[in-house]
Amino acid sequence: MFDKRLTQLCPESKKYIIGNIILQWLELALNTVMIITVAKTISKLYYKEWSMNDLTVPIIIITATLIIRFFTAQGATRMSYLASKTVKQKMRELIYSKLLKLGSKYREQVSTAELVQESVEGVDQLESYFGLYVPQFFYAFIAPITLFFLFGFGGSWATATVLLVCVPLIPGAIMMVQKIAKKLLSKYWGQYAQLGSTFLENLQGMTTLKTYQADEFKNQQMNEESENFRFVTMKVLTMQLNSIIIMDFFAYGGAALGILMATKAFVNGNLALANCIFMILLSAEFFLPMRRLGSYFHVAMNGMAASDKIFKFLKLDEPAEKTEVCTSGDIQLDDVHFAYDESREILHGISMTIPEKSFVGIVGESGCGKSTVAYLLMGRNTISSGTMTIGGKNTADVTEESLMKTLTYISHNSTFFKGTVRDNLLLAKPNAAEQELWSVLDRCNLSAFLKAEKGLDTVLLENAGNLSGGQKQRLALARAILHDSPVYIFDEATSNIDVESEETILSEIQKLAKNKTIIMISHRLANVVNADCIYCLESGNIAESGTHEELLNNNSVYAKLWKTQAELESYGKEARA
Structure with missing residues (x-):
């Protein structure tokens, strides 16, 4: 019923948990004082030992206990928050730290959607575990023992014993469903993560799905996964409701038994009226802490199931520490194989040489592995076999910082953050002067537009x-x-944009090619006509390589693609005319 990993993770939470337990116990003590006062008052009035004028003191005592109880309840809530706050912060720091150690290759071992769910909703579930479940677990055992002695010294050890014996039936019911609950909640979180991953993937690829008219198929797939998730969720709720019914039976049945025994003792003359009223009013308190523990148990199990996923992520193997630094030089791919999973290999032993300060094009049909080559160069994925070097340094040994300084990746869907143009530009060079920022904007034909707005x-x-x-x-x-x-x-940096922007970008690429190494990945062959060398990929293999003229003369894969595109563009121009 406990996860030692969680308690060891945040030892500083223990003091807040203990504080919560003490405050709850004080609340029980105050409640006991109030009920004793009420019971004695009713008894005195019943036997006409008091008049209405004698109610001043009891009213003051009851009012005082209610006021103090309010502050103890507030304090217990505060302690719950502090206990959970610490673990949430600690857990998210660990996840973030692990993510930094794994680097950009984390996606090979865990999906982004699953990681987001674990670090946000999964960690939030731990709030209930630390703030509610753990303190309630200890209080649920302390409260019945306290009441056992109160009832015993109050005149009925038999009633106290029966109630105390009935109390463990509730945790017994909890333990009966624990194994089933753990298995179900693990399945629930797995299905939840899968559904989130599918949703994120479909959302990010919506344009592609619409283009290839695959949105209906993906919609059907999402519906099936949603139905599976609904089915698992209903099973979890059914299990929880059934266990609650069992716990309610023991809780309220036990309280009713205690009330009957106290009433019988009073009728038989073995118990004073005040003591009888006291036991009747407090019988439920024997079971309510355990009953509340049962309610928190289901919430806590959800948090523990989420924590299993989090600890599994934290135990992932980290890449060996890299020390090599690369600056520039020739890029060499030698017999490189890559697969996202063992059943489907994407690249089948490709070899490329990209000389320093050259312009190299990588072309081919969609799905042939063009972008995969870029991801491997950027260190976002790890090659299955073969070697990849930059300036003679194996990229597997090069630090991520060095790799990011050496390579710049521009895709068809670049990422920008909410903020100013200046903020987003300074990500590339934090110490850049304003004149330098305007210079690059001018080169990219953006300065006039931005000056008409609010500038940088x-x-x-x-x-x-x-x-x-x-x-x-x-x-x-x-x-x-x-x-x-x-x-x-x-990587397809000129796809789905207007002609003016495409010309501007291609013009700047030609300028960069004079003193930089340019790797141009494009489905549009006209963009790589001036490349020093073009690699044409087909189904994860290099079908041919050479200059534009050489590849056309080969009359093979590249030539067929060129002819097909030329016909399509010609047809498009005629249609527009």
């Missing part, structure tokens, strides 16, 4: 949603130029 202080919405596709790509290019790295990788 123009606010960008999330992911630059208030810019057109072309403006967004030109801003991405400006930021890339500002980074000033030896190698630039353009």
Whole structure:
């Protein structure tokens, strides 16, 4: 019923948990004082030992206990918050630290959606575990023992014993469903993470799904996964409701038994009226702490199931510490294999040589592995076998910081953060002067547009949603130029943008190619006509390589692609005319 890993994780939470237990016990003591006062008052009035004028003191005592109880309840709530706050902060720090150690290759071992769910909702579930369940666990045992002695010294050890014996039936019911609950909640979280991962993937790829008319298929797939998640959720709720019924039976049945025994003792003359009223009013308190523990148990099990996923992530093997530093030089891929999973290999032993300060194109049909090559160079994925070097340094040994300084990646969907244009540009070069920022914007034909707005202080919405596709790509290019790295990788950087923006970007790429290494990945062959060398991929293999003229003369894969694209563009021009 406990996860030692969680308690060992945040030892500083123990003092808040103990404080919570003490305050709850004080609340019970105050409640006992109030009920004793009420019971004695009723008894005195019943036997006409008191008049209405004698009620002043009892009313003061009851009022005082209610006021103090309010502050103890507030204090217990505060302690719950402090106990859970510490563990939430600690857990998220551990996840973030682990993420930094894994680097950009974390996606090979865990999906982004699953990680987000674990670090946000999963960690939030631990709030109930530390703030409610753990303190209640100890209090649920302390309270019945306290009441046992109160009832015993109050005149009925038999009633106290029967109630105390009935109390363990509730944790017994909890333990009966624990194994089932753990298995079900583990399945629940697995299905929840899978559904979140599928949703995020479909959302990010919505444009592609619409383009290839695969949105209906993915919609059906999401519906099936949603139904599976609904089914698992209903099983969890059914299990929880059934266990609650069992706990309620023992809790209220036990309280009723205690009331009957106290009443019988009073009728038989073995118990004073005040003591009988006291036991009747407090019988439920024997079981309510355990009953509340049962309610918190289901919430806590959800948190423990989430923590299992989190600890599994924290135990993932970390890459060996890298020490090599690369600056520039030739890029060499030698017999490189790569697979996202063992059943499907994406790259089948490709070899490439990309000389320093050369312009190299990588082309081929969709799904042939073009972007995969870029991801491998950027260190986002790990090659299955083979070697990949930059300037003679194996990329497997090169530090991520060094790799990021050497390579700049520009995709068709560059990321921007909510903030000003200045903020987003300074990510590439924090110490850049204002004149330098305007210079790169001018090169990318953006300065006139921004000056008409608020200049460098123009606010960008999330992911630059208030810019057109072309403006967004030109801003991405400006930021890339500002980074000033030896190698630039353009991955479909000119797709789905206006002609003017495409011409601007291609013109700047030609300028960069004079003193930088340029790797141009494009489905549009016209963009790589001037490349020093073009690698044409087909189904994860290099079908052929050479200059544009050489590949056309080969009359093979590249030539067929060129002819097909030329016909499509010609048809498009005729249709527009």
